[in-house]
Amino acid sequence: MTIAAPICSAPSVPEEPLPGTAATAAGYVCLEVPSGWGRDVLDGTALGTELATELSARADAAGVRIQFIRRPGRDVERPTRTVLIARTEPGNTWCERLEITEPAELLDIVPRVVTGPAPLLGAAVTDPIVLVCAHGKRDQCCAVRGRPIAAALAQQFGDTVWECSHTGGHRFAPSMILLPTGYTYGRLDAAHSADAVRAAAAGEVYLPGLRGRSTWAAAGQVAEIAVRELDAAAGIDAAAGIDALTVDEAASPIVRHRDGRAWRVDVELHELPARPASCGAAPKPVRPTVASKVTAL
Incomplete structure (x- = not known):
């Protein structure tokens, strides 16, 4: 894929600081959508206008961020879809994984992400979930710079790694979110991205490339x-x-x-x-x- 000029991730380096550039979200709901992403995940391209509109309203009301996810290298369609839900608040940080058959099931799930402790809708996830932005229809830098990072991380960390939709801040590509904390990173190569994942698995915060925690x-x-x-x-x-x-x-x-x-x-x-x-x-x-x-x- 060829990146059209101007390349947005180049002019942001080196003087534009990373801290304070993570998206703000009390919680995340990540829906597996292997293909068919539009420019915006809730523009109706993948889910239809009616469902996308209602889901957007519920997510906004709850302070929850909706992400599309897919396996690096593109998965094939399956009869069920993986959903990851996470809350980012310190002291009440958790992540669960479940399978659904219809995206409309998210309408009932979204409000429960930030209403209390883990809702026990699925299996508890203890390892960090890695989301690497590869949303080419939104921005080419994310696809070109993000996909190789996702592929490299998947070789090391397996099925905890996903390509994801727009994370905010194309110009900081490659961009990575670690769930459940929502700690977001930018401008990291594969080796430093892996260091950030290993730090999170150890309960630590990796400082290089850190854009912020989504809680704030x-x-x-x-x-x-x-x-x-x-x-x-x-x-x-x-x-x-x-x-x-x-x-x-x-x-x-x-x-x-x-x-x-x-x-x-x-x-x-x-x-x-x-x-x-x-x-x-x-x-x-x-x-x-x-x-x-x-x-x-």
């Missing part, structure tokens, strides 16, 4: 990463403890560690030169959220 909005993501990086610079093992930190986003983000420490993180918007958000799109200004000060409380 941009400022909260930036604040959490700033604190982890601060600890790392001080020689404290910031990688350990996926759920070690929580973020209060009410004003200036307050990051709290389960060991009792806390920090206020001041954030501000920067403005960078215009660049395309997608391959072939007109350049637009980019305003990343960055941490300007971290104060121990």
Whole structure:
């Protein structure tokens, strides 16, 4: 596949920061759709207009993100479809896997993802689920850069790895989400992507390429990463403890560690030169959220 100019993932490097660029989602519902993706997963191409519209409304109301998934290399159609559901909240983080026969079954599943503990609709998943964006109809960078990463990871981690639909941030391709936490990565090669997966399996957070945890909005993501990086610079093992930190986003983000420490993180918007958000799109200004000060409380 040939990428049409301009290539959106090239101008974002190196000055555009990654922290604060993950999609915000309290939960994920991932539906296996081997083929037939449209530009948007809920544009009606794959599921029909009526179901897609209703599913979109329920997902928006619940704060849940819908992703299409498929096996690297493209699966064949099966009589059932795998569904992965996950909640990203620290202290209430879980993932389940189930099989459904009709996509309409998702209408009842979506609201249950964020209403309490794991709903026990399927089998508990203990290993990290790896979603690598390969949504070529949305952006060519994701397909060209993402598919080789997904294939390489599948060789190491087997059926925990899926190609997925748009994750947000084409220009950070290849982009990867780890469930159930929603930790999202960008610009990682196959080797570093594998390191991130292994860290997650060990209950740790891999800092290189980290865009943020889906639990938080941009400022909260930036604040959490700033604190982890601060600890790392001080020689404290910031990688350990996926759920070690929580973020209060009410004003200036307050990051709290389960060991009792806390920090206020001041954030501000920067403005960078215009660049395309997608391959072939007109350049637009980019305003990343960055941490300007971290104060121990």
